[in-house]
Amino acid sequence: MxxxxxxxxxxxxxxxxxxxxxxxxxxxxxxxxxxGRFVDHQKAREQGLPGAILPGIMSQALLAAVIHRWAPGCAIQQIDTVFRAPILVDSHPTTRGVVTSTDAGAQTVDVDLTIENEAGETRVIGTAVVRLD
Amino acid sequence: MDVEAIKKNWLNREFDVAEFPITQERILAYVHACGETDPRFSDPEHPEFQAPPTFTAQYVGRRILPRDFPMLGFRGFDAGKTVVLHGPARPGDTLFAHSKIADAYEKTGRSGRMVFLVHRMEFVNQKDERVSTVDWRMVRQPDQEPEKREK
Structure with a gap:
């Protein structure tokens, strides 16, 4: 692309x-x-969590991988993620993204990113600046 | 401890330098675990093989906060991370991460007062070339300190 x-x-x-x-x-x-909180549901529950949760940085890495599949060869210049609420391990989240602005001079696009849980609740939001040649 | 005092006494003072050797094995393990499929990151034979952009976000220095930094409550959580890329990290590189508190600010939510600390790690390689800047927004909840919970 x-x-x-x-x-x-x-x-x-x-x-x-x-x-x-x-x-x-x-x-x-x-x-x-x-x-335990990341890899063991029982231990996570003992800490007051509903179950094991995804490490925040794993959410960020998943979103970066989505961008690379969308635009092979692109260069992510910046990626910011806000961990609004936990994503449960063994759940079925969905990643989404949409282009919100473009900069022809820099050859970059801004992308808004989200990860939702099965209920459609947004758990992670983010933005990325992506350069395409 | 209020936020203004933190800003005055603790901001932008380097308190840790940590060293991280970059290996092909570790890049591949990270890439596989997060489902990255771009061959620049997953294929060691690719001419531009390198660590993926969020790779340095996984690293933690020898200290999370400066020595003698004020206790800001016992409850806290990870509110987010920002990674700014400056250059590639490749197998065989050694990265040096310089840590400081870059910002502090306060918000009030349903669970009370929250102090946000922005922990910044500046990564450079063995040639002193910039690789990435990682900002980790840590939240502390001072109102959850034990003496207040007992009242």
Whole structure:
């Protein structure tokens, strides 16, 4: 995809990322976050959580991967994520994105990003600045 | 401890430098776990193989807060992260992360007063080239301190 192909309002394809406990455990292990609240539902409940929750930085990494699939070869210059509420491990969240502005001089687009849970509640919001040649 | 005092006494003072060697194995493990499929990040044979953009967001320094930083309550949570990319991190690089508190501000929500601390890590490589800036917004809830909960 090239910069000229993109218009404000373009939507990124919605995706259902893999947040099964096996995958989250893999992420937590490599990121040094192998604690109960992220990888063990029972231990998370003992801490007052509804179940194990996704590490915030994993949510951010999932959104970056979505951008790369939408625009192969693009360069993310900045990505900001706000962890409004937890995403449960073993749930079925959906990632979404929409182009909100374009800058022809810089060859960049701004993208608004969200992750919703099964109830359609927004749990993570974010923005990214993406350069396309 | 109010936010103005934190700003006056603690902002923009480097309190930690941590070192992180970048390996191909660790990049690939991270990439697989987050479902990244771009070959620049998933294929070591790609000519531009490098760590994905959020890779440095996983790192924590030797200290999260400066020594003797005031206790701001026992409850807290991770409110978000911002990553600004300056250059690639590749296998064989060693990154040095310089930590400081970059901002402090206050909000009031349903659960009371919340103090936001922006913990900034500036990553440079072994050539002192900038790689990324990672801002971690940490929330502390001073109203949840034990002496207040007991009243």
């Amino acid at each position: 090239r910069f000229e192909d993109i218009e404000i309002g373009d939507e990124l394809p919605a995706e259902q990322p893999d947040v099964r406990v096996e995958r989250v455990r893999e992420f937590a292990k490599t990121a040094g976050m192998l604690t």
